[in-house]
Amino acid sequence: MNKRNRIKFLASVMFILGLTTLNAQIKVSGIVTDEGGVPLPGANVIEQGTTNGTTTDFDGRFALTVNGKTSKLELTYIGYLPQLIAVENNTNFNIVLKEDIASLDEVVVVGYGSVKKSDLTGSVASVDMDDIPARPANSVDGLLQGQVAGVQVTSASDDPGAGAVIRIRGGSSLRGGNDPLVVVDGFPIGTAGDLKQISPQDIASMEVLKDASASAIYGSRGANGVIMITTKKGSRNTTEVTVSQQNTFSSFTSDLNLWRDPALMAELSNESRINGGFVPLYIGSEDANGVYYPSLSELKNNAWPYYTKWDDVVFRDPVSNNTNLAVRSQTDRTQFSLSATYYTNEGVYIEDDYNKLNLNLNVTHKLFEDKVTVGANVIYSKGKQNNNGDLAYWRNPIFPVYEDNDPTKDYFLVGVQDFSHPIALTENRSNETRFLDLISSAYVDVQLLPSLKFKTQLNYKYGRSINEFYNPKIYTLDGTFNNGSGGISNWDSHETVAESFLTFDKLFNEKHKVTAMGGVSYQYYQANTSNLRAFDFLNESLGSGNLASGNPEQQSVSNSLTETVLYSGLGRFNYTYDDKYLVTFTMRADGSSKFGANNQWAYFPSGALGWKLHNEKFIENLNVFDQLKLRASLGISGNQGISPYLINSRYGQDQYYVNGRWQTTIGPGYAVGQDSQTGKFIWGGIPNPDLKWETTRQFNIGADFSFFKRRLNVTLDYYNKYTDDLLRERLISPSSSYDRMWVNDGEIENRGIEITLDGKLINNDDWGVNGTFIFSKNENEVVSLGNALSSGLNTDALTGMQYEFSGSTVEAFRAVPNILAVGQPINVFYGYKVNGIVQSEADGLASGLTGDLAHPGEFKYVDLNEDGVIDEGDRTIIGDPNPDFSASLNLQFRYKKFDASLFFNGTFGQDIFNTKRFSEPNNIPLRWTQDNLTNNYPSLRDGRNLLMSDWFIEKGSFVRLQNLTIGYNLDLPNLFKRGRIFVNGTNLFTITDFEGYDPEIGENGIYWGGYPRLRNWTLGVEFTF
Incomplete structure (x- = not known):
């Protein structure tokens, strides 16, 4: 090889070696922070043009x-x-990301599309999902509590599987339903009760549509607001596996109010029976049932061998478990997410439990140069609930659990018909419900033109529930009177929703932005129910597993088929000029099979305006x-939340259950029924072909402020909701041969203000302090109860106010003090006023009381109409169960890898009707006697007929530390990408003047007792690989 060739060869080798060195893989690392030096955990670091990437750890560090x-x-x-940063000769990077002013343009999901947050003209609130995974819950509804202004969430029960009641800007309907619509990934799956089908760990974002501009696009289903849920998709350019485990340990928040002193209980029982003219029980003899009751001396001298703490027998400290496993991945064209959640929840009763398995599959894929996107989502849940416990509060502590207190013997029963032995009931009665739910959707999204997109989506939902129960021949009321009773109830439903729409989105001349959407929707719903009951069992060994063992002549079979169809056309137009002036208009037309031909279609328009003042020069200069x-x-939205077929005559049986037997209702327009299980067939309702939609007109005005580089954000809203044509069932004259009729009659108004303050108080490398304060005030009023039919309304003798009773319209069967009164809030309390206790016979007579009411120790009812007699003419409004306002405060703290959050929640100004005010053991000893001339509590007297009065009214305001979380973020990159451990407490303490167990009760404001709310402590871990 000559010299020239050797030089060429060496040059070629050096060039190749240089290229090899230049393109050899290298490892880079660094830290990602914001402009204040605060690390940004979870930032995506991707090698451009590849799927090679990672995310930063808690300290903002990465290696790739x-x-x-x-x-x-x-x-x-x-x-x-x-x-975008070139690697070049660097291997270690300090990268500072600048905050995006356009983060105000965060995309918010609304009905049939999305919109930039800064372009919202309606009242839409986004729920911060960062806290959701750390809060133990089997459903989403409880997690909404206190998170959104104007949204009231009441969780009145800690029973396993129990959900919460959700109201958005108050209740607008009397019989049409007040639950908001729930939409999951574009599929309107149902009302708030369906939220339990969604696992909180699967939620990526959640928005609440509150005003008509936002919710009217859902027409007849949007009157009560809409909860929009988007489930999680794949992780960006990587595959992640997340495992989380939560174990919850629960106990009562307060001691049970039970008899702990049998001698005092017996003494007060004797006093009450003597005052009522009855023979006392505790005299050392047997009663008419052959049950021996010890004397007071036996109890006081510890000569009685039995003392049972029934709460220790039937209650437990429940333990719950929540396990979640998720796999999520994303490439340039495909997103994949699969998660599984298994939840178990023990009840406080020894035989109550609930378990549920949730599966969620979400897949999307892009085709044809990303112009076509196809996707599918399946949510599957299956579970079982046993509800077989029973209260033991009033079980006498002098009675043992078993004969002679020997567990090898039979239960100790108080007479031959003892239906209140909690262990006998729990161990021999069965009541199990099994359920299955499937929510599925598939869609195709086609980019027809750069500014025109077409989407079609097919949704299907299936639900099934089976309840089996058996009441044995002894120990249970129903079983004893029927020689054993059992039954199986089946319910299943199918729902199909098909929707297609076009979306146009284009910016003209850099100032005119137009977004328009139009489409059609079809919804078909079918529900099937069947019930089989059997009585008089020859063999009880299989219970509900062999209903054929019942007497064939006493079997009862029923079934029903329900079908409804909803046709819809919908559209929305958004216009923005110069990023300053915003206009939104929506229209939806719904045609429902629930209504007659005269009113089958309804139209729901809405309009909104927005003005971005911060983009005006005169504001910018400030x-x-x-x-x-x-x-x-x-805007206008509607409500069709009633049963179908109400436009038709209905022919069937109307029965009630008493003393173990079915009896046919006897009332206006009814033929006399017989004491049997079948009764007589009767006309149940007169047809009304003019029945139509409830209509809600809502006006909203609001403002959004941000200060100090958006470290302080304020949202204000005022609204007025007016609902008319209320769907109601009214009693009518017997001369029509019917007793009732469904009509559109009445009007309700809701008005209120909402304030949200969100602040980032401290945000540096080591410390972070954030806070959110929410204030909501809603006032409602029954404007009219209509007068289309002459009967059904009462007139208050003092004020002339028109009203009707809530619940039963028959006074003799009325068990609640609530009424609907024109000019008053919904469900106000109605009854007598009390001015102390009668101290003497003369005092009672002077107060206008007669008979037993005039005796010393009785309530001194006020003679409001001053006619010298206490009667129904002296009743008046005595309380209001609706709160004046509600508020919440959420505080979040961060110190390096530690974090903590506190969530306070409260409602203020509501009244509670406490039915247990004088029947709980703590209060009974405070009774009136000749030696204790109190004006606060009446005397003890068996057989007293208590009138509904303001004596039972208590203030229900409360503030609760709803949630406390303390967590630590683990930094072990050799083991996992992210890790976290935390401890969480809920219902930690409550400040209230209410004397019952808990002031958070149902909408009608009546406290029936029960057991205290549970305090929960949860230990949780979460790892991402």
């Missing part, structure tokens, strides 16, 4: 092997501007606001 020095790193983080936007909206 790239192809070579020519590689470039793409960095993205929500709320910050993306960066250098005060980061955002200042005014909003106003007006």
Whole structure:
């Protein structure tokens, strides 16, 4: 080889070696922070043009092997501007991401589309999902409590599987339902009761549509607001596996109010029976049932061998478990997410439990150069609930659990018909419910033109529930009177929703932005129910597993088929000029099979205006606001939440259950029925072909403010909701041969204000302090109860106020003090006023009392109409169960890898009707006697007929530490990408003047007792690999 050739060869080798060195893989690392030096955990670091990437750890650090020095790193983080950085000769990076002013333009999901947050003209609130995984719950509804202004969530029960009641801006209907619509990934799955089918760990975002501008696009289903849920998709350019485990340990928040002193209990029982004219029990003899009751001396001298703490026998400290496993992945074209959640929940009763398995599969894929996107989502849940416990509060502590207190013997029963032995009931009665739910959807999204997109989506939902129960021949009321009774109830439903729509989105001349959507929707719903009951069992060994063992002549079979169809056309138009002036208009037309031909279709328009003042020069020059936007909206939505076929005559049986037997109702327009299980067939309702939709007109005005580089954000809203044509069932004259009729009659108004303050108080490298304060005030009023039919309304003798009773319209069967009164809030309390206790016979007579009411120790009812007699003419409004306002405070703290949050929640100004005020053991000893001339409590007297009065009214305001979480973020990159451990407490303490167990009760404000709310402590871990 000559010299020239050797030089060429060496040059070629050196060039190749240089290329090899240039393109050899290298490892880069670094830290990602914001402009204040605060680390950004979870930031995406991707090698450009590849799927090679990672995310930063809790300290904002990352490490990644790239192809070579020519590689470039793409960095993205929500709320910050993306960066593209060339590797070149660097291996260690300090990267500062700048906050994106356009984060105000965060995309918010609304009905049939999405919109930039800054372009919202309606009242839409986004729920911060960062706290959701750390809060133990089997459903989403309880997690909404106190999170959104104007949304009231009442969780009145800690029973396993129990859900919460959700109201958005108050109740607008009397019989049409007040639950908001729930939409999951574009599929309107139902009402708030369906939230339990969704696992909280699967939720990516959640929005609440509150005003008509936002919710009218759902027409007849949007009157009560809409909860929009988007489930999680795949992780960006990586595959992640997340495992979480939560174990919850529960106990009562307060001691049970039970008899702990048998001698005092017996003494007060004797006093009450003597005052009522009855023979006392505790005299050392047997009663008419052959049950021996010890004397007072036996109890006081410890000569009686039995003392049972029934709460220790039937209650337990329940333990719950929540396990979640999720796999999520994303490539340039495919997103994949699969998660499984298994939840078990023990009840406080020894035989109560609930378990549920949730599966969620979500897949999307892009085709044809990303112009077509196909996707599918399946949510599957299956579970079982045993509800077989029974209260033991009033079980006498002098009675043992078993004969002679020997567990090998039979239960100790009080007479031959003892239906209140909690262990006998729990161990011999069965009541099990099994359920299955499937929510599925598939869609195709086609980009027809750069500004035109077509989407079609097919949704299917299936639900099934089977309840089996058996009441044995002894120990149970129903079983004893029927020689054993059992039954099986089946319910299943199918729902199909098919929707297609076009979306146009284009910016003209850099100032005119137009977004328009139009489409059609079809919804078909079918429900099947069947019930089989059997009585008089020859063989009880299989219970409900062999209903054929019952007497064939006493079997009862029933079934029903329900079908409804809803046709809809819908559209929305959004216009923005110069990023300052916003206009929104929506229209939906719904045709429902629930209504007659005269009113089958209804139309629901809405309009809204917005003004981004912060983009005006005269506001920009002030250098005060980061955002200042005014909003106003007006719209109409509807409610069709009634049963189908109400437009037709209905022929069937109307029965009630008493003393173990079915009896046919006897009332206006009814033929006299017989004492049997079948009764007589009767006309149940007169047809009304003019029955139509409830209509809610809502006006909303609001403002959004941001200050100090958006470290302080304020949202204000005022609204007025007016609902007319209320769907109601009214009693009518017997001369029509019917007793009732469904009509559109009445009007309700809700008005209120909402305030949300959100602040980032401290945010640096080591410390972080954030807080959110929410204030909501809603006032409702029954404007009219109509007068289309002459009967059904009462007139208050003192004021002339028109009203009707809530619940039973028959006074003799009325068990609640609530009424619906024109000019008053919904469900106000109605009854007598009390002015102390009668101290003497003369005192009672002077107060207008007669008969037993005039005796010393009785309530001194006020003679309001001053006619010298206490009667129904002296009743008046005595309380209001609706709160004046509600408020919540959420505080979040961060110190390095530690974090903590406190959530306070409260409602204020509501009244509670406490039915247990004088029947609980703590209060009974405070009774009136000749030696204790109190004006606070009456005397003890068996057989007293108590009138509903303001004596039972208590203030229900409360503030509760609803949630406390303390967590630590683990930094062990060799083991996992992210890790976290935490401890969480709920219902930690409550400040209230209410004397019952808990002031958070149902909408009608009546306290029936029960057991205290549970305090829960949860230990949780979560790892991402």
